[in-house]
Amino acid sequence: MEDENQVKARALVERLLSVPEQAAEFIDDNVSSALPPGSTIVEFGPHGTAYWTKTLEIKAIQASGTPLKYFLKVNHTHAGGQVLEGEFASLEAIHRLLPDFVPKPIAQGSYASDPDVHFLLMEFLDLRGDVPDVDSLPAKLAEMHLKGTSPNGKFGFHLHTGPAFLQGKYGQSITWSSSWEALFTSMYIPVFHWEQSMHGKDDEMQTLFKSMIEKVIPRLLRPLETGKNKIRPCLLHGDLWDGNTGTDASTESPLIFDPASFYGHNEYDLAPWNLPRHKIYRPYIREYQRHFERADPKEDYEDRLLLYRQ
Template sequence: MPENIFRYICAQLSVKFVSADSISGGDISQAFLLSTDQGRFFVKINDSRQALDMFRKEGEALKAMVSAGVKAPHVCLSGAFEDSAFLVMEYIAPGPKSRTSMEELGQSLARLHQHHGEQFGWNEDNYIGSLVQTNQWHDTWATFYITERLWPQLSMAKARGYHVGSMDKDQMISKMLTYQDEVFPSLLHGDLWAGNYISGSYGQAYLIDPAVYFGDREVDLAMTKLFGGFSNDFYSAYDEVLPLKQGFNERIELYQLYYLLVHLNLFGSSYLPQVSSIMRRYF
């Protein structure tokens, strides 16, 4: 990556450039550790057309989580230089993922979920990975989950030639109503797999790469169980602050369906058997 973009970023931050080193940081964007005379920064760079919008919304989502009382990297700057978009955040020096960090993460997620909205949705569409995630406001969770989550991904999968099962939106909403009791709109991380939190040097737990909206808190918890990486300490700490609702285990796959559809549309047919099985079970 040419130095010019990093020197431009440093000028915007009123700091002096020292070095920029490539680091692991995600599948969608390139990640760099930017060293300056005023400290280190984490920088994401992407040259796709939607990257500027994607980074702006990621920055807003991180700020929303911090406002709700959880730890997330401080957003310093987002913008564009020539053909590339960038997002600059504070650099969190990583530490081991310990029992302490897992407990703090569980408590932090519960605090996030205690932040409620009046409806289900978000004030603008955002992204799940590189895919657009629609967030129109809805009064009921069933209508939101089918209309804004499952239906767009099912339609995309069908357009790509995947047979994903029966698709009748009204019937799916009616079925969805039978699987839920009262649901309050909780602020969600929205994409909570094990790679989307950082353990700091002293066991602090930081949430990163959010896809926020107000929804059923069980969605975040279902995602944590899809690919693993969360210990019993995490779930116990969460439950102490905000106990799970009765019947959660019966709804886990229902909420994992959204993420499996996203993976089907992003990564291909290896996810189709799971998608088809869950569609048959619930719809």
């Protein structure tokens, strides 16, 4: 039998997933006002699939006659709006650094017709139906990591960029920290509490969680910031599995999207590539290492990737 926390957690997920159908059946005034002045929307409709949002393609024409295409994401609830705010900030950070690596973010906000419905508008990019090539994505990601330095030299971000279910009560902390170990720990704890709220308490899992916090995380991350070792905070995508990548159909260059960015250890972004079920896997990690060397101590590298998979 589910306890009160499980009931509340499942209710939260159900509400986040139940984006009103009518929210994607028209273009709200706050969305249309974000288009270039004089633009006319000529067509819009569903495009692609997403777990937490409704997604649409918008076709418009500028006053000059130039055709435009946009991608619109729509969700609802306060937590959902915070997720889109975080994604917009993430896209802005990456686009400033490497404008050909992500869609250009245009606007983010709430519907004029319903303040509980939120949107994210970005440029529409035509994609090829495959993951980026092993010769292109790792090099581009390494370039982002090498160039994307933290504005204040610390780990973290200026707002929350994680999943909707880690908003509010489960408040995953992405606030600024001078320590990668401290930031990672503050991100890890709410994930465990969320899983516990969904599946119920388990004594063995509680014991393992205590060991992770007190032993495993310090053992693997503290050496990265001890003695001569000093990793620097890099701009991360934050959720770089193959479903969040693509190839630009016109330029054939790699693209990434749906970021949940923050400044952290660059190896964090490689963790999803260590899963055999993904299309982007170990060869991509090996290619990445040609552009960004493993951190010291190198003998802990594989264990760090396992930890970052969390």
